[in-house]
Amino acid sequence: MSSEPFNQQLLKYIGNSPTPFHAVRNLRELLDDAGFQSLPEEDVWELEKGGRYYITRNGSSIIAFVMGQIPVEESGIRMVGAHTDSPCLKVKPKPELNRQGYFQLGVEVYGGALLNPWFDRDLSIAGRVIVDNGEGKLCQGLIDLQRPVAVIPSLAIHLDRDANNERKVNPQTDIPPVLFKDAKKDIKDFREVLSEALSHTSTSLAGKKIVDYELYFYDCQQPAITGWRDEFISSARLDNLLSCFTGLKALLEGGDRQTTMLICNDHEEVGSVSACGANGPMLQSLLERLYPQPERLTRIIRRSLMVSADNAHGVHPNYADRHDGNHGPILNAGPVLKINANQRYATNGVTSAIFRQLCEKADVPLQVFVNRTDLGCGSTIGPITAAMLGVQTLDVGVPTFAMHSIREMAGSEDAHNLYRALTEFYSYEGSLLVEDI
Numbered sequence: 001m002s003s004e005p006f007n008q009q010l011l012k013y014i015g016n017s018p019t020p021f022h023a024v025r026n027l028r029e030l031l032d033d034a035g036f037q038s039l040p041e042e043d044v045w046e047l048e049k050g051g052r053y054y055i056t057r058n059g060s061s062i063i064a065f066v067m068g069q070i071p072v073e074e075s076g077i078r079m080v081g082a083h084t085d086s087p088c089l090k091v092k093p094k095p096e097l098n099r100q101g102y103f104q105l106g107v108e109v110y111g112g113a114l115l116n117p118w119f120d121r122d123l124s125i126a127g128r129v130i131v132d133n134g135e136g137k138l139c140q141g142l143i144d145l146q147r148p149v150a151v152i153p154s155l156a157i158h159l160d161r162d163a164n165n166e167r168k169v170n171p172q173t174d175i176p177p178v179l180f181k182d183a184k185k186d187i188k189d190f191r192e193v194l195s196e197a198l199s200h201t202s203t204s205l206a207g208k209k210i211v212d213y214e215l216y217f218y219d220c221q222q223p224a225i226t227g228w229r230d231e232f233i234s235s236a237r238l239d240n241l242l243s244c245f246t247g248l249k250a251l252l253e254g255g256d257r258q259t260t261m262l263i264c265n266d267h268e269e270v271g272s273v274s275a276c277g278a279n280g281p282m283l284q285s286l287l288e289r290l291y292p293q294p295e296r297l298t299r300i301i302r303r304s305l306m307v308s309a310d311n312a313h314g315v316h317p318n319y320a321d322r323h324d325g326n327h328g329p330i331l332n333a334g335p336v337l338k339i340n341a342n343q344r345y346a347t348n349g350v351t352s353a354i355f356r357q358l359c360e361k362a363d364v365p366l367q368v369f370v371n372r373t374d375l376g377c378g379s380t381i382g383p384i385t386a387a388m389l390g391v392q393t394l395d396v397g398v399p400t401f402a403m404h405s406i407r408e409m410a411g412s413e414d415a416h417n418l419y420r421a422l423t424e425f426y427s428y429e430g431s432l433l434v435e436d437i
Contacts (some may be wrong), residue, residue, distance in 0.1 A: 003416035006249070007233065010415055012224040013245045014235050018218040019124040020060035020084035020266045021142050023241055027248055027264065028056065031064055034252050045289070050256045055286060059128065059140070060084055060266035061276035062253060068259035070429070073296065076303030078426050079261045079391070080250065081278065081381050082243035082310065083268035085234070087111035087404045089118065089175065091125070091215040095190050103182035105150070105190065107175060107217065111269030115169040117406040118217075122148035123177055126213035126371055129194070131208035141205045145197060148220050150177035177217060219406045231332060231412055238400055238408040240268070243309035246419045254426025267312075268381055278381035286386060298390075305354065305432045307394040307425060308346060308382030309418065311410070312336035312369045314399030327370040329399035332411030334365030335418040338380075338395040344371075346382035350434045351394035355421075362424035364417045367399070392432070396421075 013030075017023035028038070036052040039045055047053065048068055051267060054064040061084065086112050095105040098384075109115070125307060126144040133139050151177050157163050169175065179193070191210045198206045223235030244264045251262045267277035274280050291297040316326030329336045337352055338345040359366045371377040386393035398414035 003413055006416045006419060007225060007412055009249075010242065010245050011225070011233070011235065014237055014241045017237065017241055018124070018144055019128070019142075019216050021214075021268060022126060022129045022144065023084040023244060024056060024060055024062045024264070025142060027062055027064075027244065028054070030248060030252075036064060046402075047290070052256070055282075057276040057282050058266060058274075061264060061282060063261060063263045063283060064248070065286075065290075066251070066254070066256050066259060069257050070259070072259045072291075072300050074303070075258055075429070076300055076305065076432055077259045077261055078428070078432075079263060079304060079306040080247040080267070080422055080425070081263040081306055081308045081385055082247050083240045083266065083272075083278070083381060084244060084264050084311040085111065085266050085269050086239060087113035087269055089113070089177075089217040090407070091127075091190070091213070091217070093212075096187065097176050098182055098185045098187070101181055101183040101185075103179050103187055103193075103336040104176040105179060107177070109171045110216070111130040112404050114405040115171065115175060116167075117402075119152050121151065121406060122220040123152070123217045125149060125215050125217055125221050127213060128394070129198075129205055129210055129215075130212045131205055131210055134376075138211060139204075139208070141203060143198065143201075143203065143205065143215075146220075149197075150179045150217065151176050178332050209435060211437050215364045221407065225412055226409075227412075233410045233412050233415070234407055236407055238410050239311040239403050240309075240397075241419075242311065242398060242410065244417050245311055245417050246282045247422060249419050250422035250426055253423045257429060258426060263381075263385075265381060269349070272381060272384055277371070278384045279388070283385065287389070298300060301389055301391050303432060304391050305351065305425075306382070306385050306389075306391045307422065308380050308385065308393060308395045309357070309422070310338075310380040310382075310395065310397045311400040311403060311408075312338055313398040314401055314410075316401055322372065324370050324372050327368055329369050331399050331401070331409075332413045333399070334367050335359075335396050335414060335421060336367045336369045336399055338369050338397060340371060340377050342377070344377040344379040345395035346380075346386040346393035347395050348392075351392050353434065354432060355394050355396065358424045358428060359421050361428075362420045364421045366421075366423075369399075395415075 272279035
């Protein structure tokens with residue numbers, strides 16, 4: 001597949017995935033179409049060699065895997081990890097605000113969001129709603145209003161003359177979005193507003209009593225190919241739905257010779273500590289269920305490799321001094337190995353060498369990112385997974401501008417190149433162990 005149709009599929013996936021719940025639902029649909037079988041964790045499983053399966057947890061994390069034809073004790077497992085969540089604004093449980101006759105919703109900041117870009121954008125709401133079906137049974141479903149329903153207006157510069165020099169954003173008081181006029185203060189419960197909105201839809205949630213919800217604001221602007229020469233991708237949630245989709249496409253192309261796995265966890269942006277996060281038991285419990293003999297599992301893990309795929313910081317032309325001069329990744333110059341001496345990334349010399357060889361085989365250019373020594377470094381699910389499983393791991397991602405903004409930017413060739421590298425990794429039949437000499 002060339003980069004153009006790949007990118008169109010990528011943009012469609014991201015545009016249809018405003019929350020982790022939607023991201024996983026859409027991954028499931030692609031897996032179902034490719035013949036993968038859903039395995040409820042509470043059921044007894046009967047697995048076959050060459051079989052294709054997936055599990056989900058919380059509706060926001062998913063692990064898809066292929067039981068390879070080659071004995072897994074010989075080949076190990078080829079794993080790719082990514083995350084389904086992105087920094088955003090989450091609606092509070094009791095969010096109702098009425099200030100100066102305007103109905104607003106209180107929000108929490110989820111993850112390390114850049115807040116200034118959220119002002120003056122057309123915002124919609126999506127997420128998960130739990131309802132009473134009328135017979136006392138709780139049911140859940142996804143909603144996406146898919147239209148502009150709110151905005152966070154900036155304060156005019158006439159009222160804040162220092163705005164361009166030192167404006168700070170207070171997340172408690174400055175960012176509650178405005179939804180509509182409510183001069184009489186008639187609205188006491190946001191669930192009433194939400195129920196009214198759902199009543200005009202064909203969703204199975206319409207007319208049901210809303211018991212609870214997990215809802216998020218998102219930017220209505222659709223993903224796009226941008227730039228004078230169509231060299232860039234601009235979209236919300238490139239970090240890290242780009243890696244989820246890229247890993248999925250590679251998994252589907254990887255065949256069934258090797259045992260392969262794609263892990264897309266929720267809650268990476270807030271530390272991964274949850275039942276479905278990378279610092280929780282989901283992957284470990286799956287592996288122990290697939291390979292219940294501890295000695296056998298240890299041997300398999302020793303021959304395995306995890307590629308943690310999460311976006312990297314491209315060197316910004318206006319802020320090049322924020323990068324190490326020898327390690328500034330360029331957009332459209334290939335995926336990026338991410339390295340940190342303090343284990344904020346899990347890449348080491350061995351895993352780096354393996355991935356370099358794979359990229360060379362796939363004819364994929366490769367770059368390296370190391371943070372400035374005087375700046376703090378972010379992290380990924382890579383070190384977490386490596387520590388939990390003892391699996392050799394590397395961190396890689398496509399270079400990106402404006403990471404954690406409401407709209408991020410990447411090169412239009414880089415996701416496709418990462419897909420090619422990951423496809424080579426999934427199908428590679430050589431050893432993933434480096435021998436001593």
